[in-house]
Amino acid sequence: AQSVTQPDIHITVSEGASLELRCNYSYGATPYLFWYVQSPGQGLQLLLKYFSGDTLVQGIKGFEAEFKRSQSSFNLRKPSVHWSDAAEYFCAVGHYTGRRALTFGSGTRLQVQP
Amino acid sequence: DAGVIQSPRHEVTEMGQEVTLRCKPISGHDYLFWYRQTMMRGLELLIYFNNNVPIDDSGMPEDRFSAKMPNASFSTLKIQPSEPRDSAVYFCASSLKGPTDTQYFGPGTRLTVL
Numbered sequence: 001a002q003s004v005t006q007p008d009i010h011i012t013v014s015e016g017a018s019l020e021l022r023c024n025y026s027y028g029a030t031p032y033l034f035w036y037v038q039s040p041g042q043g044l045q046l047l048l049k050y051f052s053g054d055t056l057v058q059g060i061k062g063f064e065a066e067f068k069r070s071q072s073s074f075n076l077r078k079p080s081v082h083w084s085d086a087a088e089y090f091c092a093v094g095h096y097t098g099r100r101a102l103t104f105g106s107g108t109r110l111q112v113q114p
Numbered sequence: 115d116a117g118v119i120q121s122p123r124h125e126v127t128e129m130g131q132e133v134t135l136r137c138k139p140i141s142g143h144d145y146l147f148w149y150r151q152t153m154m155r156g157l158e159l160l161i162y163f164n165n166n167v168p169i170d171d172s173g174m175p176e177d178r179f180s181a182k183m184p185n186a187s188f189s190t191l192k193i194q195p196s197e198p199r200d201s202a203v204y205f206c207a208s209s210l211k212g213p214t215d216t217q218y219f220g221p222g223t224r225l226t227v228l
Contacts, residue, residue, distance in 0.1 A: 032214045043118070043205055043219030044157075051214075090157065094214040101147070101170055101213040104157045 002027045002093045004105035012111040013081050021076040021108050023065075023091035032094035033074040034102065035065055039087045047089075050074065061085070086112045116140075118220035120206050126226045132194040135223045138187055139208030147217060148181055148191050149205040157205075162213065163189065196227045 003026045013019055025031055032051050036044040048059025055067040065076045074091060091105040119138040127133055139146045147162040161171040166183040174181070178197070183189040193200055203224050207217040 041221075043207070043221050044217070045219070046216045049216070101159045101162055102217070106156045 002031065002095065002103050004091050004093050004103055006089075006091055006105035006108050008108045009106070010109045010111070012113060014113045015083050016080050019076075019078045019081045019085070019110070021089050021091075021110070023074045023076065023105060024072050025074065025091075025093045026072065027093055030069075033065075033067060034092040034094065035059065035063070035074075035076050036090045036092060036104075037061075037087050038090065038107075044090060047076070081110075081112055083112045083114065086110055118206055118208055118218055120204075120220035120223050122223060123221065124224045124226075126228065127196055128228050129197055130195045131227075132192065133196045133200075133225060133227075135191040135204050135206075135225070137189045137191070137206030137220060139189070139206070140218055141187065143208035143210050143218070144186075145209045145212055145215070146183060146189050147205075147207040147209075147213070148189070149207065149219075150202045151205060151222070152202045160191070164212075193225075196225075198227045201225055201227050 005024045007022050034049045035047040037047050038044045047063050048057045050057045050067045057065050063078050067074050088107045088109045090107045092102040094102045121136045148160040151157045160173045161181045163183045181191045203222045205219050205222045207219045209215040209217045
């Protein structure tokens, strides 16, 4: 069964600092991997996704993520955080056949200090 | 496009009452998903539809929950009878090609069962 672990429940960074959010997955084959962001009081929005090819994926809002098969990881990064990035971030894994639904991690809440 | 529309945005009801949540997916999207989000359990998929047909309802908690999609532009999630443990935020999402395609989330319905 597929599963996703986000080890950090809550992270605080200063505005302008770099950010890395961790995601580890468990899956028997090459997974489809996603990062979604949820701003307070809103639904989730897709930041980026990895299906195949280049292991470094660029997304919206200046985010990127790197797929590392050897570490079963798909960490999200941003070189310089803005106050508007404060939100909850969810990693998700999906099956390549597409029939099975996504499995979401428990989320990491990001707080940005001025 | 207006995005995924959910109603009501907030619902407060008493234990034992019937609750109906509504969702209008993005026009042209063939897939519709219902999720539940709580602090304890995170984001859980309840059920998803393809072309109005339920594909995976393994996440539906129990017989008190039912979901229908009578046409391509409308779906309901019904809880009867409601219980305090059903209190959560319920999200509807839609996608064009399937679970691993980008899912567009609605703003959610915050349900409180007293």
